[in-house]
Amino acid sequence: MTLFNELLVFSTLALYGIAAVFYFFGQSKNTSLNQAALGLAIVGLFFNFLLLIIRTAMGGRLPLHNGYEFVLCFSFFTVLMYIIYEKWSENKSAGGIVMLINALLFLSIPLLMYNQINYIGTVMPALKSSWLAVHVITAIVAYSAFALAASVALLQLRDKTNKNDKNIFKIVAIGFATLTLSIVLGAIWAEQAWGRYWSWDPKETWALITWIIYVIYLHLHGRKDWRGRNANFLVVIGFIIVLFTFFGVNYLLAGLHSYA
Amino acid sequence: MLHFKKVYRFVSSMKAGLILLGLIGLVAAIGTAIRPQTFYHTTPFKILLVLLFINMGFCTFEQIYKFVKVLRKTKTPNRNRFWSKQFSLLILHFGIVLILIGGIVNAYSGQSAPVKVLEGETIAITDIISAKQAFALKVNQFTIDFYADGSPSQYISDITIIDEVKLENFSVSVNHPLNYRGIKAYQQSYGYMVDVINYDGENESHMLLDEGQIIGFQNTRRLVKFFKYIPNYDARYGMQTKTLRPDNPKIIYSVYEDEQLLGIGAADIAESIQIDEDVFLNFTSLVPYTVLLIKSDPGLLWAGIGSIMLMVGVSWFWYFTSRGKSRRKNKINGGTTDDIV
Numbered sequence: 001m002t003l004f005n006e007l008l009v010f011s012t013l014a015l016y017g018i019a020a021v022f023y024f025f026g027q028s029k030n031t032s033l034n035q036a037a038l039g040l041a042i043v044g045l046f047f048n049f050l051l052l053i054i055r056t057a058m059g060g061r062l063p064l065h066n067g068y069e070f071v072l073c074f075s076f077f078t079v080l081m082y083i084i085y086e087k088w089s090e091n092k093s094a095g096g097i098v099m100l101i102n103a104l105l106f107l108s109i110p111l112l113m114y115n116q117i118n119y120i121g122t123v124m125p126a127l128k129s130s131w132l133a134v135h136v137i138t139a140i141v142a143y144s145a146f147a148l149a150a151s152v153a154l155l156q157l158r159d160k161t162n163k164n165d166k167n168i169f170k171i172v173a174i175g176f177a178t179l180t181l182s183i184v185l186g187a188i189w190a191e192q193a194w195g196r197y198w199s200w201d202p203k204e205t206w207a208l209i210t211w212i213i214y215v216i217y218l219h220l221h222g223r224k225d226w227r228g229r230n231a232n233f234l235v236v237i238g239f240i241i242v243l244f245t246f247f248g249v250n251y252l253l254a255g256l257h258s259y260a
Numbered sequence: 261m262l263h264f265k266k267v268y269r270f271v272s273s274m275k276a277g278l279i280l281l282g283l284i285g286l287v288a289a290i291g292t293a294i295r296p297q298t299f300y301h302t303t304p305f306k307i308l309l310v311l312l313f314i315n316m317g318f319c320t321f322e323q324i325y326k327f328v329k330v331l332r333k334t335k336t337p338n339r340n341r342f343w344s345k346q347f348s349l350l351i352l353h354f355g356i357v358l359i360l361i362g363g364i365v366n367a368y369s370g371q372s373a374p375v376k377v378l379e380g381e382t383i384a385i386t387d388i389i390s391a392k393q394a395f396a397l398k399v400n401q402f403t404i405d406f407y408a409d410g411s412p413s414q415y416i417s418d419i420t421i422i423d424e425v426k427l428e429n430f431s432v433s434v435n436h437p438l439n440y441r442g443i444k445a446y447q448q449s450y451g452y453m454v455d456v457i458n459y460d461g462e463n464e465s466h467m468l469l470d471e472g473q474i475i476g477f478q479n480t481r482r483l484v485k486f487f488k489y490i491p492n493y494d495a496r497y498g499m500q501t502k503t504l505r506p507d508n509p510k511i512i513y514s515v516y517e518d519e520q521l522l523g524i525g526a527a528d529i530a531e532s533i534q535i536d537e538d539v540f541l542n543f544t545s546l547v548p549y550t551v552l553l554i555k556s557d558p559g560l561l562w563a564g565i566g567s568i569m570l571m572v573g574v575s576w577f578w579y580f581t582s583r584g585k586s587r588r589k590n591k592i593n594g595g596t597t598d599d600i601v
């Protein structure tokens with residue numbers, strides 16, 4: 001099982017990586033390369049799903065408790081959302097960037113959390129809460145949506161267009177709604193567990209900063225002087241802050257949340 | 261008068277709000293790098309939050325005002341559309357205002373303090389926080405549940421509330437606070453005191469010692485310090501316990517004479533230890549205590565209602581943005597980026 005798990009992790013990583021390369025060479029035209037890229041992404045998604053199932057079976061609980069499990073969920077939702085987006089928008093141009101970001105994200109497993117692949121710890125009492133479960137799930141869905149939105153925005157910045165502004169807005173709206181739910185649910189959990197719903201710990205604070213960036217985007221994205229370039233820029237900055245909240249805070253700043 | 265209107269316009273404007281939000285974000289970010297906890301309680305930071313409250317309060321008031329005005333005027337066809345977007349935004353903004361009110365109320369009249377209660381001890385709530393609710397709380401038992409590997413799975417205080425003549429039993433554990441007549445109690449921490457008997461020659465005396473406390477004797481100048489309780493002692497782990505489960509409980513004590521450390525020992529529970537000629541000491545039993553955080557927050561109700569409004573508003577908002585296929589719309593207006601919803 002141990003070796004199987006590691007093999008599965010590396011296979012998923014390889015599939016995501018190759019999908020990214022194929023998407024880049026496919027140049028977003030309706031080529032067989034693009035078809036192959038989508039196929040690889042789907043197989044990768046399936047492997048990713050298997051890893052989550054294994055994790056759930058091993059721990060007898062939802063896989064929402066440490067860095068490794070977060071990354072598994074994060075990439076799962078990112079790829080899932082991208083595939084849905086590709087079908088819905090009939091637009092493959094963001095595939096390369098999304099899958100590249102996703103592969104890099106997945107790469108953090110062997111680089112930063114290799115020891116967690118086969119290790120299931122016990123859950124400390126403070127983390128045993130259904131509020132916490134929904135808090136984590138909504139945060140991950142939000143982060144995935146922001147990853148997708150940032151990819152599309154980055155592409156627009158490169159191509160100097162704004163024809164996907166509407167799609168970006170819709171994806172950010174998903175992310176913003178789930179991030180808001182996540183922050184509120186997290187506050188409810190904190191109130192139950194520690195007796196304080198907001199304590200300005202670094203993770204909380206950076207989640208709030210992420211939220212503020214997207215609030216600004218939502219208020220300004222439609223304005224003449226903000227649509228296009230500036231709005232896209234905010235979406236990209238927002239995702240960089242998401243990444244910092246996700247990795248940076250755990251590794252650079254200490255706080256209540258740094259038990260991962 | 262014109263001046264006043266101008267100022268009011270700016271104070272309640274979206275622009276001012278966004279600038280404030282941006283500032284708060286920036287300052288909060290700097291705060292995570294330096295002195296995290298006290299930073300957010302400094303006056304300048306609080307002023308920013310109060311300004312945000314004022315801005316959003318006025319802004320929401322304006323929105324409600326306009327909302328009611330338009331609602332009165334408009335007839336059916338427009339009305340549905342108006343309800344959808346505008347109303348969800350109203351609820352969302354109003355929710356944030358309520359959350360901020362909750363925070364301010366808490367800052368002015370919220371109280372919270374930890375209290376250490378030994379098993380069997382009773383405390384009066386009014387000794388901890390000033391409250392109208394004059395009930396007492398007795399801790400019957402403190403227990404720790406463990407996983408198979410010895411790590412803790414839950415900390416539980418069994419308590420009895422004594423309210424006038426009425427008695428009621430509760431169990432307070434992590435993630436399951438007590439909420440009794442608006443006062444909340446959280447399982448925050450725990451510890452152990454130790455019951456000691458010492459006999460030096462003819463006298464025998466009893467004492468309850470806390471970690472770090474020192475005990476003296478009549479027939480010797482030596483002093484003994486109850487240094488630490490280790491529930492699962494293992495020499496390889498030194499002064500750290502191997503697990504929290506009491507598989508091999510030891511009491512670590514140190515002996516001093518004239519400020520000189522003579523030695524450190526690990527005693528079993530109820531083991532007789534010789535300290536000096538004819539001087540003996542016995543750590544007869546452990547007395548657990550629980551630390552409960554007692555809290556009253558009159559702002560919690562506001563923040564709670566605000567949170568619900570924010571969650572409902574934002575979900576609703578998302579629902580209205582996600583309706584309809586973008587593709588078709590894109591074709592119609594040629595991929596322009598006018599406001600959606």
Ligand code: HEM
Binds near residue numbers: 275277278281316353
């Ligand atoms: C800080 C003070 C704020 C002010 C003065 C303000 C003001 C406004 C105004 C006037 C609108 C209507 C804009 C329009 O129709 O173009 C609006 C829309 C909106 N506000 Fe705020 N707002 C503030 C804070 C927030 C915050 C903190 C949130 C976060 C939940 C938020 C979320 C929204 C959303 C999602 C919209 C809809 C945007 C859209 O339709 O594209 N606002 N706000």
